[in-house]
Amino acid sequence: MKSIRAKLNSSMLIMLVSTLGFGFFAYKKNNSLERIRLAVSGSLSLREKVQDLDIERHDSDSVLELKKVKATLKEDDRRTSISNLIQAYNSNNPKLFAKRVKEFEKLERKYFKISQWRIQKIKKTVHFYLLIAILTPLLGLCGLLYYFNHGVLTPLQHLSHRMMEFLIDQYTFRFSTPPNNEIGNLERTFNSLAQKVLNNMDELHALDRAKSEFVSIASHELRTPLTSIKGSLGLLSNDIVGTLDVESKEMVLVAEQETDRLVRLINDMLDLAKIESRSLTLKKDWLILNELLKKTALGLKGFATAADVNIVVQCHDDSCEVEIDSDRIQQVLTNLISNAIKYSPDKGIVRIVSVLNQQGLVEICVTDQGPGISADNQNLIFEKFRQATDSSNHLVKGTGLGLAISKALIAEHNGDIGVRSKDGEGSTFFFTLPQWRQHDKLNPAQDIKAA
Ligand SMILES: Nc1ncnc2c1ncn2[C@@H]1O[C@H](COP(=O)(O)OP(=O)(O)OP(=O)(O)O)[C@@H](O)[C@H]1O
Numbered sequence: 001m002k003s004i005r006a007k008l009n010s011s012m013l014i015m016l017v018s019t020l021g022f023g024f025f026a027y028k029k030n031n032s033l034e035r036i037r038l039a040v041s042g043s044l045s046l047r048e049k050v051q052d053l054d055i056e057r058h059d060s061d062s063v064l065e066l067k068k069v070k071a072t073l074k075e076d077d078r079r080t081s082i083s084n085l086i087q088a089y090n091s092n093n094p095k096l097f098a099k100r101v102k103e104f105e106k107l108e109r110k111y112f113k114i115s116q117w118r119i120q121k122i123k124k125t126v127h128f129y130l131l132i133a134i135l136t137p138l139l140g141l142c143g144l145l146y147y148f149n150h151g152v153l154t155p156l157q158h159l160s161h162r163m164m165e166f167l168i169d170q171y172t173f174r175f176s177t178p179p180n181n182e183i184g185n186l187e188r189t190f191n192s193l194a195q196k197v198l199n200n201m202d203e204l205h206a207l208d209r210a211k212s213e214f215v216s217i218a219s220h221e222l223r224t225p226l227t228s229i230k231g232s233l234g235l236l237s238n239d240i241v242g243t244l245d246v247e248s249k250e251m252v253l254v255a256e257q258e259t260d261r262l263v264r265l266i267n268d269m270l271d272l273a274k275i276e277s278r279s280l281t282l283k284k285d286w287l288i289l290n291e292l293l294k295k296t297a298l299g300l301k302g303f304a305t306a307a308d309v310n311i312v313v314q315c316h317d318d319s320c321e322v323e324i325d326s327d328r329i330q331q332v333l334t335n336l337i338s339n340a341i342k343y344s345p346d347k348g349i350v351r352i353v354s355v356l357n358q359q360g361l362v363e364i365c366v367t368d369q370g371p372g373i374s375a376d377n378q379n380l381i382f383e384k385f386r387q388a389t390d391s392s393n394h395l396v397k398g399t400g401l402g403l404a405i406s407k408a409l410i411a412e413h414n415g416d417i418g419v420r421s422k423d424g425e426g427s428t429f430f431f432t433l434p435q436w437r438q439h440d441k442l443n444p445a446q447d448i449k450a451a
């Protein structure tokens with residue numbers, strides 16, 4: 001099969017050659033048409049001259065003129081007819097002259113008729129050539145447009161749809177028999193790219209599994225000695241193994257705080273590893289939302305008081321129940337609320353509000369009056385170990401895992417998580433919970449589904 005470029009080039013060449021060729025033929029035929037027309041008008045004037053001849057008054061100038069015309073004629077019979085006519089004229093025989101004039105008239109009329117017929121015929125040929133010279137590029141252009149549409153644009157559109165499908169369909173699509181042209185080359189390149197992506201994905205999955213395994217094993221191994229370190233530090237700080245001086249106690253307290261931080265980090269990493277290896281199982285149950293919000297806020301009251309921040313809880317409906325893994329959603333809420341407290345100014349207020357959003361889902365919002373998050377950072381902070389704000393002057397230093405874990409846990413509950421914020425204007429972190437009901441009654445959306 002020819003390439004698209006070769007097809008385009010050859011059809012353009014055919015169009016050009018046929019336009020020029022037929023245009024040239026038309027030009028040539030038109031020239032011969034002009035010649036016949038001239039000859040016809042010459043024949044008419046010749047007939048007029050012969051009619052003007054008067055045998056009574058012999059005119060040698062006219063005879064000379066007739067001879068000149070005769071010399072220009074190509075047809076033998078016409079030349080002979082004029083010679084006979086001149087002879088009869090010169091012989092002064094009126095009868096013979098009249099006979100020759102008749103013969104001449106007859107022949108010229110015949111010649112005129114044939115010429116008219118030839119003119120019509122050549123005219124038709126000229127028109128035909130001109131029509132082809134004009135139609136060829138027009139039809140060729142239409143053909144090219146049709147081919148461009150079906151042979152180039154449609155396959156390109158097909159290719160872009162297939163590429164989208166490849167992305168959506170978990171990278172499985174391949175072109176089976178690409179055509180032998182530029183589009184086919186594109187499809188072949190796409191196939192190679194797809195193969196490369198698949199190979200890399202397999203490698204990445206293997207690496208990811210190895211990483212998750214390593215993190216789980218390492219975390220377990222680290223947690224055991226940390227528990228005994230924490231226990232020993234507790235014994236020391238509580239003066240059970242002897243009284244410590246103030247300076248030593250302070251150092252033991254720092255060691256205890258850092259141990260707590262390490263335990264938190266290890267627990268977070270274990271959680272992430274479980275979620276990523278899809279080995280996290282949720283224990284879902286129906287719970288009253290208001291109670292869950294209040295309980296979580298109460299758990300963080302000490303932290304809020306130390307930071308001089310007030311927490312306000314507002315639930316849209318006291319009877320609203322949500323189907324969740326309460327430990328995991330509490331983990332999400334704790335992270336969002338502790339973040340809000342961390343970044344609140346002194347005497348700031350953190351609001352925990354639940355609403356029923358436009359899609360009919362329960363939405364929980366945690367709003368603070370902190371520094372806010374720039375648009376650029378709003379997506380980044382949901383990735384692992386990403387931190388946008390310097391929290392060094394706050395109560396707790398984070399690791400940048402809280403939001404990544406929250407995002408994964410909310411996804412496990414089929415909800416969405418996000419942030420609405422502007423630099424310097426506080427932030428509102430929100431997440432949705434699709435499964436909810438009032439008391440023991442299914443919510444209207446679920447009623448419809450059940451029906
Ligand atoms: N309410 C907030 N106001 C301003 N920035 C915030 C807020 N919440 C989160 N961030 C930004 O998002 C980053 C990521 O938050 P995330 O909860 O994932 O990590 P962390 O709080 O730093 O550590 P961790 O939660 O793992 O202890 C934070 O470091 C901070 O830069």
Ligand SMILES: [Mg+2]
Pocket residue numbers: 335336338339398402403
């Ligand atoms: Mg956090």
